[in-house]
Amino acid sequence: MENAIYMLQKKLxxxxxxxxxxGTFSQGLIEELGIxxxxxxxxxxxxxxxxxxxxxxxxxxxxxxxxxxxxxxxTEDFLAIVGSGVIxxxxxxxxxxxxxxxxxxxxxxxxxxxxxxxxxxxxxxxLTNYFREVSRRExxxxxxxxxxxxxxIARKATKKVEYNFERIDDSYSYYTLTVTV
Numbered sequence: 728m729e730n731a732i733y734m735l736q737k738k739l740x741x742x743x744x745x746x747x748x749x750g751t752f753s754q755g756l757i758e759e760l761g762i763x764x765x766x767x768x769x770x771x772x773x774x775x776x777x778x779x780x781x782x783x784x785x786x787x788x789x790x791x792x793x794x795x796x797x798x799x800x801x802t803e804d805f806l807a808i809v810g811s812g813v814i815x816x817x818x819x820x821x822x823x824x825x826x827x828x829x830x831x832x833x834x835x836x837x838x839x840x841x842x843x844x845x846x847x848x849x850x851x852x853x854l855t856n857y858f859r860e861v862s863r864r865e866x867x868x869x870x871x872x873x874x875x876x877x878x879x880i881a882r883k884a885t886k887k888v889e890y891n892f893e894r895i896d897d898s899y900s901y902y903t904l905t906v907t908v
Contacts, residue, residue, distance in 0.1 A: 742817060749813040752793040761786055764816065771818075780908035781816060781823040782882045787876040788827035788904060789814055795829060804832055807899055817906060822885060828903040836892050836900060837839045842874050843890050854882045880906055 739747065746764055748756075764785055768778045792812035799805045811830035816823055831839070849857060858878045880886050889905040 728754070736867070743819070744817045745817050745823075747815040748864060751796065751810045752789050752812055754793070757786060757789045757793065760789070760814075768860075773823075773844075776906065777822045781825060783883060784825045784880050784906050784908055785814065785816065787880050788906070791876060792827060792829045795831065799832075804898070808832075809847055810824070822908050823908045824908065827902065828901055830895065830899050831892075831902045833898060836902075839902070840890075840892070842877065843888070846874070846877055847888050849881070851882070854878060858882065883908055 745767060748760055748761075754783045760827060761782060764779060765782055773781075789812070792814075796805075796809050796812070799808050808830050812828070814825070816825050818824075846854070846857075858875065861875055861878060877888075884906050888906040891903045893901040893903070895901055
């Protein structure tokens with residue numbers, strides 16, 4: 728009988744997953760994982776631009792998960808959300824695919840979906856102009872940077888960003904974001 732962790736490792740290799748983490752993201756952990764990711768890609772002799780794009784996307788996606796957890800810290804939903812984050816990076820023929828996921832409140836889906844659909848519908852020039860427009864706005868420090876990270880992720884992506892909301896129950900869904908760089 729095969730060991731469960733060995734079976735998981737085999738599954739990860741079969742899926743071309745180079746790097747995966749599941750749990751609660753702290754700033755220090757994000758930094759350490761980022762360093763490990765960079766080193767792994769350098770060992771694979773990835774091009775500097777691919778390393779930079781994958782690293783940036785990894786950091787933004789993990790920061791988004793961390794920020795969402797922090798935003799729910801003093802609420803009754805915190806225990807359902809904290810630690811639900813996962814990030815996985817797989818190697819593709821042309822670069823890397825960065826997948827992230829975390830539990831979110833169903834009531835937060837519509838505003839996030841609206842923001843994502845707007846960004847995904849834009850071409851490169853529109854994204855550049857939108858980035859400039861949003862970066863000129865006053866930033867609300869309690870709510871993040873007005874979605875600048877998502878805009879930048881879309882600008883670095885080599886394919887359209889994909890997302891999904893998988894309903895868990897009446898209160899929560901699992902949100903996934905897939906970015907190819």
